[in-house]
Every structure is written in structure tokens, then in C-alpha cells.
Amino acid sequence: MPPVIEAKGLVKRYGEFTAVDGIDFAVEEGECFGLLGSNGAGKTSTIRMIGCVSPVSEGELRVAGHNVSTEGRAIKALLGVVPQEDNLDEDLDVLQNLLVHARYFGISSDEARRRASEALEFMELTDRARSPIDELSGGMRRRLLIARALINRPRVLVLDEPTTGLDPHGRHLVWERLHLLKSQGTTMVLSTHAMDEATHLCDRLAIMEEGRILAHGPPRELVASHFGEEVVEVRVAPWEKEKALAMVAGRVEHVADHGDALVLIGADGHVPDLVRSLDSAVVVRRPPNLEDVFLVLTGKGLSSE
Amino acid sequence: MTALAEVSFRSLHVWQRHRDVILRLWKTDIVPLLAEPVVILLVMGLGIGQVVDEVNGQDYLEFIGPGILAAYVMFAPAFENSWGSYVRMEVRRTYDAMIATPLSIEDVITGEILWGVTRSLFLGTLILIILAVMGIVKSPLAILVLPVAVLQGFLIASLAMAYTSKAPSINAFNFFYSLFIYPMFFLSGVFFPVEDLPNGLRQFAWVLPLTPAVHVMRHLITGDLVLSMVWSLLGMAGAAFGFYYLALVWMRRRLIR
Numbered sequence: 001m002p003p004v005i006e007a008k009g010l011v012k013r014y015g016e017f018t019a020v021d022g023i024d025f026a027v028e029e030g031e032c033f034g035l036l037g038s039n040g041a042g043k044t045s046t047i048r049m050i051g052c053v054s055p056v057s058e059g060e061l062r063v064a065g066h067n068v069s070t071e072g073r074a075i076k077a078l079l080g081v082v083p084q085e086d087n088l089d090e091d092l093d094v095l096q097n098l099l100v101h102a103r104y105f106g107i108s109s110d111e112a113r114r115r116a117s118e119a120l121e122f123m124e125l126t127d128r129a130r131s132p133i134d135e136l137s138g139g140m141r142r143r144l145l146i147a148r149a150l151i152n153r154p155r156v157l158v159l160d161e162p163t164t165g166l167d168p169h170g171r172h173l174v175w176e177r178l179h180l181l182k183s184q185g186t187t188m189v190l191s192t193h194a195m196d197e198a199t200h201l202c203d204r205l206a207i208m209e210e211g212r213i214l215a216h217g218p219p220r221e222l223v224a225s226h227f228g229e230e231v232v233e234v235r236v237a238p239w240e241k242e243k244a245l246a247m248v249a250g251r252v253e254h255v256a257d258h259g260d261a262l263v264l265i266g267a268d269g270h271v272p273d274l275v276r277s278l279d280s281a282v283v284v285r286r287p288p289n290l291e292d293v294f295l296v297l298t299g300k301g302l303s304s305e
Numbered sequence: 306m307t308a309l310a311e312v313s314f315r316s317l318h319v320w321q322r323h324r325d326v327i328l329r330l331w332k333t334d335i336v337p338l339l340a341e342p343v344v345i346l347l348v349m350g351l352g353i354g355q356v357v358d359e360v361n362g363q364d365y366l367e368f369i370g371p372g373i374l375a376a377y378v379m380f381a382p383a384f385e386n387s388w389g390s391y392v393r394m395e396v397r398r399t400y401d402a403m404i405a406t407p408l409s410i411e412d413v414i415t416g417e418i419l420w421g422v423t424r425s426l427f428l429g430t431l432i433l434i435i436l437a438v439m440g441i442v443k444s445p446l447a448i449l450v451l452p453v454a455v456l457q458g459f460l461i462a463s464l465a466m467a468y469t470s471k472a473p474s475i476n477a478f479n480f481f482y483s484l485f486i487y488p489m490f491f492l493s494g495v496f497f498p499v500e501d502l503p504n505g506l507r508q509f510a511w512v513l514p515l516t517p518a519v520h521v522m523r524h525l526i527t528g529d530l531v532l533s534m535v536w537s538l539l540g541m542a543g544a545a546f547g548f549y550y551l552a553l554v555w556m557r558r559r560l561i562r
Contacts, residue, residue, distance in 0.1 A: 014562065053405065077407045079405070083405070092322075105407060
């Protein structure tokens, strides 16, 4: 089967500034594809080009075989978009938000009511159907944004940072629903800077930085290809940092400086005890994760602005 | 004219969204909406009417009636498509939600303008009924005020929308109201004939969008048809289409980047 989304040499410029600098990727039917990167990496620009709301500067981008530059309406009819910003209609109640949105797709009122009911139930908002939007909590509003994105039974669900700002309970609820959707065969494209989200949800990832894709593949493979079994994470007080770095010099393959922690990659067996001799040191041996991959590839942490 | 090619029947869905909102909120909206023109009509008409005898052979209340009608047909879209549209566009990001669906930005803007026109027509109809009840309407031709209100609504809504597309912040509308909308209330022949303005100002007044509307509506209400009404209507139609096209182009430039 041809990929649902295909990008070749995709570029996006805003005047002099290049936000997306020639990227290639493909999203297969039924998979959850992630764009992982810090703020300003070009994820949102890429998402907006897929959604046909931002013109492509150079390169090719096709969704379900359609060209984004010429077949915008056809593509948008197949997409469900969960935006980063909350753009719910505050002049309407929860149910009306869904019905009005359904109408933009040309869905008849009876069918819209049926689907709205289903969507509300799926996102556990049925008892809030007639609530005004301003009575909803942040988590409920995010769930409503997802319910709204499902109203046209999209072929591809596009989510821009879907759990940013949610509390742990809210995040897990959203992930669980997205997992269910995935098991039903919905293709998803997700942009995020949360490493745990990328690891849990995505089948494949593209790590983006400054408009380029630095690495791509399944999360586990990305981690495995860069690290061994474990890394050593060291936290020391600022006045002992130089000492710690001097101690490990020559005993590690790579030191990634998170700012508040040092992640030592490929450290020899003596390193943890050595560093523990420092007064303020807290040393943890743990399995490597995506954030470590990110730091190694970019020299920056995922949460840097 | 590719901007016009992007407009589709889906604009009506945007209009329907506004209709759904007003059906939800009309109870709080309707009394203040009507109170203002009625109060001004009575206060100025009966108040100033004591001081002023006649204007061009008309009783003062009869003179200002059509002027007030035209003015409020202007105010409705002037507020809706400036402040109202700006909040939807920038603050609530409603436009972003709409264009994520098969709607184009041209559909959204056209739908917004259609709603401004609807508000003009609605308010125009209500005030015309009030004028008729007050005995100010002298001719059956007065019913033609309604299609003129549609044209005027379209002109002002498009003009306001074009301004909104360029507004850097919500404060930009202070200039729109204080330097454009309100001066028209006083210069366009609502409260006194444009002919009474000094030279220079008089010619300028004829360029303002409210002036031809007042002119045409006053003549329709008294039933006195004159040729200059045709030029007024043509001028309004030309300006309306011009501003509509500008609104579409400028909005796309602002929002689709």
C-alpha cells in the first residue's frame, strides 16, 4: 500500500527564516508517526503544511495521493486536526461545537447528532453535552478537541502536542483513547516534545531539530542504535560540576550536559563510585531513553526553548 | 480574480454558525440592540424638534428618521465585522478551527460578511417598522429601503473586514470608530442636510459610505425619487465589491502563511 502521507524535500520559509529545511518522510496506513523535537524545530510548520493551511515553499507533500498545493479541500475532508491551541467555540455549548463542526464537512444534521453522541461517549464527555465551554476544565477541553477532530471519521488524525499542559491523569486518559483509535486502524501523525509520549504512542518517530530530521525509526531502535544497556545520570551542585567532569574524563564515551544533570554514556564500571565520592552527587544508573538520544544528536535537551 | 474562485457554498455554513449563536443568545441581545436607535430617535426628534422647525419642508423627526435608520444599518456590521471578527480571528482562533475543515479562508470571510449583512437587514427592518408606527413613513416605496440596507450592509461589512485584516491589535479599532464610523454619524446627513456643510467638507461628505445610503433611504421613505439615487447606489455597489475583494485578498495574506 502506498504511504498515506509522503514528503520529499519539503521546505517551509517565512521570509528570510527557514522553518523546515528539506525533509523527507512517509507515514504508513494505520501507524502512529511522531515528529519529536523541541519548540521551534519545525514540527508545527510541518503539521500545518499537511493540514493545507500553510503553503509549501519547496518540495513535495502528498496526503492520500492528493497534492497539498492543489487539492486542499479534498485532503481536509479526510483529516481530523487536534490543534495545539484551544480554538473551541466559546459562544456555543459542547454538543453544538460538534454539530457546527460536522456541518462544515457537509454532514447532515441527523448523522451529525449520531456521530456527536458517539464522539462524546468515546471521550467520556456525554454528561457535559449541554455545558458551556467555559465550564470545562483544561483536560475536558482537550478531550472535546479530540472528539471534534473525530467527527468526520478522518482517515488521518493530526495532533499537535496533544497532551501539553495536561495533568498526569489527563495525559494517560488521552493516551489510552489514542491507543484505542490506533487499534481501530486510524493513522495518526503526532508532534510532541514529550519523550514519554513519543515512546508510548509512536510506532515510528522523526527527530527534528532546526527544520531538519536528524534520525528516524521506531523509538526502541533509535535508543538502541545510540546506546548500550544503561547510562549513568549524575546530579551535582553547580560548584562541584567541574570536579565531576574532570573525574569522568577519559572514562566515558560521551557526556551529555542537560544543565541540571550530566548523562554519562558508555561509562566504565568505576565511574558511578568515583562520582559518588563528591558531597552533593546523586548518581543513578538507568536505561537510556529518547531524551538521551535527543541530547546526543542535538546537543540540547528536549525541553529547551 | 482567484480570490473569488475560492468562495463556495460552504460560506453558508459559517453563516449558520452565527445564526446558531444568536439563537442561543438573542434574549440578552435584542433589547439593547433596539433601545439605542429608538432612544436617539425620540430624544433628537422630539427634543431638537422643539428647537428646529423644519428641514427642507420636513418635520425634524421625519427628517432624521431615515438618517437614523441608515446609521444603525451601518453600525451593526461596523461592530460585528471589526471587533467581533477580530476576536474570533485572533483571540478565540475560531477561523483556524474553520479552515482546518474543507472551508477556505474565503468561505470564512464571506460567511462573516453575510452575517454582517443579515444584522443590517434585521435592524433595518425593525427600525423601519418603528418609523412606520411613528407615522414617519410616507410612501409604499419605503419597502425598498430593505434591499438598500442589504447593499449598505454588504459595503460596510466588507469595509470593516478589510480593516480587520490589517489590524495589528484590538486597539486599532479605536481609530476605526473615532476617525471614521462616528464622524459619519455626524457628517453624512443624518441630523442635518449635507448641503449645510461648508465648502470642502461638503464634497468630502459625499465620499463617505453612509452619505449615499442616507440620501437614498430618505428619498424612498418620502417617496420622492430622484436621479441622483442611481449614482448613489452605483457608487455603493462599486465600493462594496471593491472592499469585498480586498477583504478576501488581505485576509488570505494575513492568515495563510
